[in-house]
Amino acid sequence: VTNRIRIKDIALQAGVSAGTVDRVLHNRGEVSQATRDKILSLIQESDYTPNLAAKSLANRNPYRIAALIPEGNSLNPYWKMPIKGIRRAAREILDYNTGVEIYRFDMDSQSSFQSRLREVLESNPDGVVLAPVFQDRAAEFLKELNDKGIPCVLIDSRLRKGNFLSAFGQDTFKSGFLAARLMCFGIRPGSSILLLKLARPDGIIHHLSRRAKGFTGYFGRSERGKDISIRTLTIDLTAPGEPEDSLNRAMAEQPDLAGIFVTSSRASVVAEYLESRNKEGIILIGYDLTEANRNYLKKGTIDFLISQKPEDQGYNSIMTLCRNLVFKLLPAKIQYSPIDIITKENIDFYQT
Amino acid sequence: VTNRIRIKDIALQAGVSAGTVDRVLHNRGEVSQATRDKILSLIQESDYTPNLAAKSLANRNPYRIAALIPEGNSLNPYWKMPIKGIRRAAREILDYNTGVEIYRFDMDSQSSFQSRLREVLESNPDGVVLAPVFQDRAAEFLKELNDKGIPCVLIDSRLRKGNFLSAFGQDTFKSGFLAARLMCFGIRPGSSILLLKLARPDGIIHHLSRRAKGFTGYFGRSERGKDISIRTLTIDLTAPGEPEDSLNRAMAEQPDLAGIFVTSSRASVVAEYLESRNKEGIILIGYDLTEANRNYLKKGTIDFLISQKPEDQGYNSIMTLCRNLVFKLLPAKIQYSPIDIITKENIDFYQT
DNA sequence: CTGAAAGCGCTTACAG
């Protein structure tokens, strides 16, 4: 509070003007090597940190961020949550003279993705937040951004390399692993369980299959998991008669079924099925706090939901980009989301 | 980004100067009713929001916050975590021209608490963050602050009323309830469990007994909890021969012991005991990510730890006060912390 | 009751 060091202070010490200090601070304009060195060492000693309020106030040119995010529809309600965080961040960074434009695309349509990409490129933004749903197209897009020198932050991504500023996402393998641990904790040894993939045929299923791998990976590695038998089932929810037909068959074939793990955010579909059939005592574990999932969790039909603070993900992706643009801060390349365990008992206190 | 409304804009529309608008904005100085009304309605229509960067830059008088927090010692390592958050917040709000002074006291000594209170009052701060460990003294202190018009934020508190700005804390009953749910999920029906209070004789045990109440409250209310037998045991860790003696006795009396719940942050003590006796397969649930607890969680001796983002609590308490001081924002009176479930599998991704 | 002016710390043309 008291005596923070200002640019003016080091200028005074160095016997130059504030403008010159600013020039070496930002590697801008020509400064003689001698004064440059002097100022640099003065800055080192003085633990100078810029006043962010003053910095953003003085910042003339507004920055524009483009966010490319899937539409949230009834088949995929997940994306409403990151969008909420993005909107919140957008409001906050108005004071940093930075604006956010959101471009929505249809998760089921590569051409819709493609045309939004075009629009974004034409708008010539200062930075991009991207949900790289269609991997190959996203990679090409990333290259175009690189050529133009536009930084890009990835959200809910499993890309681990590529020329992006930062990537947000859960460790999907470990989250499946955790789900298995919870399942095994709750069922009797010798039980039989079902690993359920509820996907659309053309959907991106990389996340989902990593979760499944993590889940099955737990068994065999652990004491408790040893004598559990797992069956895997994939159901196309858009097919007629589904998911009832497939679930009926599975139930008939596994009469001793003790638990179901759903790799997608659609555990509610299974919960609905179990309720209508009056099947009780089957442990159900799934992902994401969608409206429908929350309800079944509160009723007790779903036992655990695994979440990843999707709103935070949206919020942080924008803030990361903004801090990079405005303050030139370099973020961590990978920013893992938490793997949160949500139950009926703690959901009311969960900050999404 | 483009055209945010400024004070100057409404001044122009109202045909007055910026100073006058500022006066009605802050209810300061005398302004004629007519111009006041005009400006007020103009503000309503224009969805004016102040530029926070400019606001804090122009803010002349520095604010001083005093934080009264227990020392973190080996018997109570918990408080290191909120302190970390407080320090982080302190760094950030330097730009808001606000400083934080931390006063530590000995949790076991009311007189130490008392003398720190005096120091704080004498320093005449603009706001106070308080861990109300000694309830009665804290209540008196609160009154003195009220008289002086100094706002106070409580941290890790179960006070639900009193004249404070905001209070942070977990719903301790519900967190015990959740622990019971997890316990019951994992043990066989008919098992016997131990509810363990590890306290010092003079320590504040309100938190701990609320957790215990929540834990026992689960049984009887739920299907799964019906035929579980619970024994409660209190151990004074500072007594000679403890906790070994008491635990030896308990083990002898409950040979079928399937699970132990520890209401304090010292589950590690039990974990150490179980390891040294080669007792495996007993489910152990406790609180807080202390160094020792983390280690036993990773080894698998502790099954679940319940956490409440203590660092966030420290951080948010300072930020809440700062926003009130600088921007006159009114926070929620009670701000519940999350009830997080931490396991070996997700601890690496947990943001404390 | 109201306006004009100076200042917060940083940035940005502009002039030399």
Added chain:
DNA sequence: CTGAAAGCGCTTACAG
């Protein structure tokens, strides 16, 4: 290569 000046939006004495 360097300095002086103006400006970002808000606040704060000061003068009337």
